[in-house]
Amino acid sequence: MTLFTPLALRLSAAAAAATVLAGCSMGGMFGGGNATQTQTLQNATPTPAAVAAAQTNALPAIATQCPPIRVRPGSEAMFYYGSGKTGDARALQYQGVIDETTRNCVVSNGLITVNMGVTGRVLLGPQGNQSSVNAPIRFAVERDGQAVYSEKYTVAVPVVAPARSAEFVQVVDNVAIPYLGGEDIVIWVGFDTRN
Template sequence: MNLPTTLMLRVSAAGALATLLAACSMGGLMGGGNAAQTQQLQNATATPAAVAQAQTNALPAIATQCPPIRVRPGGEAMFYYGSGRTGDARALQYQGVIDETSRNCVVSNGLITINMGVVGRVLLGPAGNQTSVNAPLRFAVERDGQAIYSEKYTLPVAVTAPARSAEFVKVIENVAVPYLGGEEITIWVGFDTRG
């Protein structure tokens, strides 16, 4: 027997063996196996207790979604005027604005663990010459209108000449919020200039 014929016989034998093994492993899927077990599975019905247990273990609707993140009305911008001339555009030293917000969530063991963040800018006004500005940001999480998390952060933002603006980014990680199901949860962010 020459080498090509031997090789072809080996390949044919390997293919036949693979087909035989595949057929054996698919026996249970194709109706093979113990007939009594198959009959038992075909006639199985869930008891009321089993249905109640499955419903208890099911995740509520809130757990399958990440709560929305919103900029708190009135907190989307901050303004600092010099010499007590509030509202005078020529006296504006700097302002801060929020450009983007983002969040993501992981649901596990009755908790929604939230990572939330914001991107914004500080812009110097006509009267501004600061090289550093503190941006006071507050992140909060509310459940049905009640705060369950609230934290204020002061971000130092460096403004390097000749630029008259600078970007800032703040990310808060691993805020764990218990969920019960059916409640309305909202993530808030905004400037908080109160003392």
């Protein structure tokens, strides 16, 4: 017959709690997107006053989960047609699609520091003969309905003949988000083809 001492039970409970908390601090979430979200984050820039106000009251906190990363509705794919024939499948030169998204987080001194990434593909269409395609990818972070980060990245994607498609990866490191505890934080990603 095995007897558990109070000390052994406390050590087992502490180890289980540490495992659960470690699992909550990082991870990946794929795709999705909330159709009710707006597209206002495309060119959003937080004001210095808004960032300062968010940081003023920031205290060290333990995040219970890493903010979700979602593909912004309507930005899952991009299409480029030749000769102004938008929508004509025979005139398609190339298209891009987002395949997967991921992120991980570290919480320290009242900040959630996020590393986020996206993978996707560029595929040449019937009229495509490009050897390289630029994929315009935007990452944005929304905290309680306010943009605290928004940046567009142009990813050069080489398409080496005879292949008609190529994959791309874009990773953004060390984006710091003020965190008090309980805020609604969402990471958005998607194609941004506006000039």
